[in-house]
Amino acid sequence: MAKSLLTLFITNPLLYLFSTFYVIFQNLIAWVFGPSRFPKTFDKGLPKKRIAIIGAGLTGVSSAAHCVSHGFEVQIFEARGKEKGLGGIWSRVNSTSALQIHSIMYRFHPTVRYKHAYPTQQEIRDQIVELWKRYSLEEHTEFGTPVTSIKKAKSSGKWVINDHPEKYGSFDGVITAVGVCGDPKIPSLPDQNQFKGTICHSSDLDGKDIKGKRALIIGGGASAIEALEFAVHSGASEIDVLSRSDKWVIPRNILVQSLLACNIWGEETSLAWVPEWLLHKFFYRDLEDIAPESGLFTTTPMANSDLFNLIREGKARWLRGDIVSVKEDGILFNHRSKEVPKGGSGRERVVPGDIIIMATGFKRPSLSFLPNDAFEENYSPPDWYLQVFPPKHLSICANNSTYVNAIGTVGNIHIGVYTRFLLMFLTDPLTQPTEGRMKTWIDFTRWMKQGAPPGAFDFFTYTELLYWFVFLVLVNPFRWKWALFILFGVGRTLPLEVVREEAAFRKKLEKQHH
Ligand SMILES: Cc1cc2nc3c(=O)[nH]c(=O)nc-3n(C[C@H](O)[C@H](O)[C@H](O)COP(=O)(O)OP(=O)(O)OC[C@H]3O[C@@H](n4cnc5c(N)ncnc54)[C@H](O)[C@@H]3O)c2cc1C
Ligand SMILES: NC(=O)c1ccc[n+]([C@@H]2O[C@H](COP(=O)([O-])OP(=O)(O)OC[C@H]3O[C@@H](n4cnc5c(N)ncnc54)[C@H](OP(=O)(O)O)[C@@H]3O)[C@@H](O)[C@H]2O)c1
Numbered sequence: 001m002a003k004s005l006l007t008l009f010i011t012n013p014l015l016y017l018f019s020t021f022y023v024i025f026q027n028l029i030a031w032v033f034g035p036s037r038f039p040k041t042f043d044k045g046l047p048k049k050r051i052a053i054i055g056a057g058l059t060g061v062s063s064a065a066h067c068v069s070h071g072f073e074v075q076i077f078e079a080r081g082k083e084k085g086l087g088g089i090w091s092r093v094n095s096t097s098a099l100q101i102h103s104i105m106y107r108f109h110p111t112v113r114y115k116h117a118y119p120t121q122q123e124i125r126d127q128i129v130e131l132w133k134r135y136s137l138e139e140h141t142e143f144g145t146p147v148t149s150i151k152k153a154k155s156s157g158k159w160v161i162n163d164h165p166e167k168y169g170s171f172d173g174v175i176t177a178v179g180v181c182g183d184p185k186i187p188s189l190p191d192q193n194q195f196k197g198t199i200c201h202s203s204d205l206d207g208k209d210i211k212g213k214r215a216l217i218i219g220g221g222a223s224a225i226e227a228l229e230f231a232v233h234s235g236a237s238e239i240d241v242l243s244r245s246d247k248w249v250i251p252r253n254i255l256v257q258s259l260l261a262c263n264i265w266g267e268e269t270s271l272a273w274v275p276e277w278l279l280h281k282f283f284y285r286d287l288e289d290i291a292p293e294s295g296l297f298t299t300t301p302m303a304n305s306d307l308f309n310l311i312r313e314g315k316a317r318w319l320r321g322d323i324v325s326v327k328e329d330g331i332l333f334n335h336r337s338k339e340v341p342k343g344g345s346g347r348e349r350v351v352p353g354d355i356i357i358m359a360t361g362f363k364r365p366s367l368s369f370l371p372n373d374a375f376e377e378n379y380s381p382p383d384w385y386l387q388v389f390p391p392k393h394l395s396i397c398a399n400n401s402t403y404v405n406a407i408g409t410v411g412n413i414h415i416g417v418y419t420r421f422l423l424m425f426l427t428d429p430l431t432q433p434t435e436g437r438m439k440t441w442i443d444f445t446r447w448m449k450q451g452a453p454p455g456a457f458d459f460f461t462y463t464e465l466l467y468w469f470v471f472l473v474l475v476n477p478f479r480w481k482w483a484l485f486i487l488f489g490v491g492r493t494l495p496l497e498v499v500r501e502e503a504a505f506r507k508k509l510e511k512q513h514h
Contacts, residue, residue, distance in 0.1 A: 022104070026113045033110035035069030035489055048073060049426055052161055052171040054147045054369075055079075057088020058128050058411050059400040060177035062109040065135040066419040066489070067175075075168060076137060077161060079146035086132060086143070087125040089181045089362075094205045096230055097121045100222060100303040101409050102254040108411040110489070118252075142168075147369050150174055150396075159395070173395045173426050175419065176370070180403055180410075181362035189218070190325040195356065197329070202227045202359035214238040216331055216353035218323070220247055222302045224359035229306065231357075232315050239316035240351050242323060242333055244342055246292035248301035249308070251283055257303060260296070260407050266464030267452035268295035287311060289338055290318050297461070298454050300405045321346050329353070367401060382457035383446070385438035386468055388418055394432055397422040405454065408462030417469055420486050428499045430478035441472070 051067045053060045056078035064074045078085040084092055098121070099106055103114040111134065112127050119127075132138070145162075153160050158170035184201040192199065200208065202223040215231040217224050220243025231239045250256055260275060276296050284291045287308050292299075310316050322343055324332040330353050336346035367374075367381065374390035375381075381402035384390050388398045399418045400410050425432050433441070442457075445468075449456035473479045473486055481498050484491035 022117070023113075026107075029107070030111045030113065033489055035066060035110070049172040050075065050169065051173045051175060051422075052077065052150075052159060052168075053175045053177060055088060055177035055179060055365075055401075056086050056132070056141060056143070057177060057179050058090065058108045058124075059179065059415055060088070060175070061086075061128050061132045061137065062415045063175045063177055063397075063399055063419045064137050064140070065109055065111075065131055066416050067423065068135050068137070068140075070420070070423055070489075072423065074137070074140050075161075075171070076141040077145045077147050078141060078143050080144065082143045086141075087128040088179055090121055090125045090128060093121055093203045094226070094230070095121050096205070096233075097203075097226060099124070100225075100252060101257055102252075104254065105257065105409045106411040107413065108415055110413075110416070149369050150371065152371070173397070173422050175422065176367060176396065176398045176401050178365040178367065178401045180364055180401065182365040183363045184358075185361045185363050186358050187360055189323055189331075189356075192326045192356075194328050195326045197354040197356065199356045199358065202357050203362075205230050205357070208355075209234070210355055211235040212237050213354040214330075214352055215240070215355050215357060216351060217241045217357045217359050219243060219359035219361065220245060220318075220320075221359060221361060222304075223361065225249075225302055225304050225307050227357045227359045228310065228316050232310055238352070240353065241316065241318045242331060242351065243318065243320055244322055246290055246294075246320060246338075247299060248279070248292055248296050249283075250279065250301045250303050252303045252305040257407075260301075261462040263297060263407070263461045264463045264467055265449070266297070266460040267449050268297045272297055284308070287318075290320065293338070295453065297407065298405070298452075298459055301407065319351070324348060326356075331356070365401070367398065370396065370398075379439060379442060383442055383455075384457075385433065385441060386418070386421065386472065387457050387460075389421075389438065391435045391438040391442070394425050394438070395422070402457075404458040406460050406462070406465075408460070408465065412462070414462075414465055414469075416489055417486060420482075420489060421469075421472075424479070424482045424486060424495075428478065428482070428495065428502070430502060431476060431482060433476070 050073045053064045053074055053076045056076050060076055064076055067074045099118050102117055103119055109131050111131065114123065114127065116123060148162055151160050151163065153165060153170055156170055158172060159174050160170050161168050184203050186201055205227065210231060211234055213236055215236040217227045220241065224241050224243065228239055228241055250260065263269065272295055280288050280291055311318055319333065319335055321333050321335040324334050327350055330350045332348060333351045334346040334348050336344055340346060371393065373392045374396065376392065379391050381398060382404055384402060387402050390396055397418055399415060403410060446456040452459065469487065473483050481495045485495055
């Protein structure tokens with residue numbers, strides 16, 4: 001690190017300044033907000049609580065670290081073996097995969113320290129593994145253990161995992177951190193057995209030699225852009241992206257991303273045309289044809305500043321349309337113009353290719369191991385309290401597992417905030433909302449966002465998320481004492497003192513009542 005900073009100082013002093021500042025900033029965050037690895041016994045007098053955490057990706061590991069540092073016991077259950085499970089999706093994608101957003105927005109735990117502004121797969125995975133070790137989570141992780149059921153024990157009311165109380169014990173709370181990217185999604189294409197070349201998924205490009213080959217990339221999401229960049233850097237001779245729908249691309253710029261995330265309403269407002277117009281005029285420019293018709297605040301945009309330049313330089317083509325069938329040496333493609341919907345008429349032609357890269361996404365991991373009543377009509381994920389608590393089960397927190405679309409990021413401070421909400425609910429009964437209150441909040445949010453095209457909880461911005469947190473702390477005076485704890489992870493000793501006093505007072509009242 002010191003050596004690379006020295007090189008940077010000589011070659012680019014300005015960037016050196018930024019990098020040095022970023023390193024200092026991260027150390028400061030870790031020092032101020034990094035929760036203790038060895039919690040004091042501040043929970044004296046309160047029963048020790050256990051939390052089951054499902055998934056060992058960055059959300060699971062970060063949530064577990066937060067729980068441990070606040071004096072809770074944890075057990076992590078990971079479906080896959082250690083090699084492909086620890087680090088979640090970041091253990092299973094290409095070594096060339098990298099963050100599209102600035103790493104300052106991907107600080108999934110206060111103690112994370114990145115060396116690069118846009119780290120690649122290995123650096124992110126290393127940070128997850130280091131965090132896992134730092135908080136001594138090795139002895140609390142069961143690899144190769146898919147969770148298939150979570151049931152409440154009749155006698156204790158606590159959660160039992162996979163019907164195995166003897167083996168795993170029981171739990172006061174559950175954090176499901178199964179993520180949204182499971183196994184690769186590889187739909188079969190019409191007549192794909194005709195194809196003479198190779199077909200592979202976009203997450204499986206390591207070691208693929210495509211120098212001088214013609215690459216056909218199916219899909220128009222973030223993985224398609226990554227595959228396009230891979231193909232360019234690998235020296236593919238022709239690159240065509242075959243995309244059936246248009247998605248927003250925004251500059252890979254922290255200021256732009258932060259400004260867009262500032263839309264506190266989390267939906268298309270009457271002012272949304274301003275950023276959309278600016279993006280059209282100054283970013284898409286001559287490529288306006290591939291800008292989507294739908295609003296910017298309806299789906300997750302892709303952050304990339306190189307894509308359009310690569311297209312302009314003729315290194316790749318971005319085609320909109322539908323696959324008709326696969327041929328021996330290419331794909332018969334119905335090239336549609338912008339106004340024509342999916343499957344509509346267009347101009348058919350064979351786009352030649354030697355390799356087909358399926359950038360068709362990932363299967364969504366199932367939450368069906370949760371109790372059936374977590375999926376009530378009208379209150380199914382993502383329409384849960386704060387998007388993560390099923391109204392019938394406040395002791396379940398589906399951290400980052402119900403997410404659909406957002407301008408923001410999955411790996412950020414909210415992992416800690418959500419975890420601490422759960423810990424507060426488990427510790428202090430007076431802060432718990434009733435099922436009715438939770439549903440009222442969901443209904444209220446749906447009413448507030450009734451005009452939002454994808455549905456109230458199917459799209460949000462990061463500022464909206466922060467507004468939810470502050471609002472839900474403020475509306476219940478019993479939560480005020482927890483505000484610093486919830487939002488910043490500090491001041492946890494004080495609320496526990498108050499909780500003890502409250503519990504003693506309640507006991508006294510109960511006695512008087514009897
Ligand atoms: C190439 C790529 C780049 C990305 N870049 C970004 C980005 O720049 N910004 C961003 O915000 N997001 C990005 N993402 C999205 C990414 O999914 C999240 O940012 C983040 O990694 C999710 O972490 P997670 O821990 O929530 O889920 P995961 O990393 O998916 O981990 C979930 C874990 O849960 C386990 N699991 C699932 N079901 C069960 C079960 N029933 N029992 C036990 N274990 C189970 C899985 O095996 C897995 O290990 C990217 C995704 C990909 C594929
Ligand atoms: N570096 C990064 O930041 C990065 C990189 C990769 C992935 N990710 C994240 O990982 C997640 C998944 O991204 P992704 O790009 O892999 O998947 P994705 O966003 O789900 O995109 C999949 C694409 O494939 C298309 N598609 C699916 N089935 C198809 C079929 N049968 N025929 C033709 N096209 C088909 C989809 O079209 P429709 O939209 O029309 O269905 C879509 O364009 C996202 O959250 C993304 O943000 C991030």
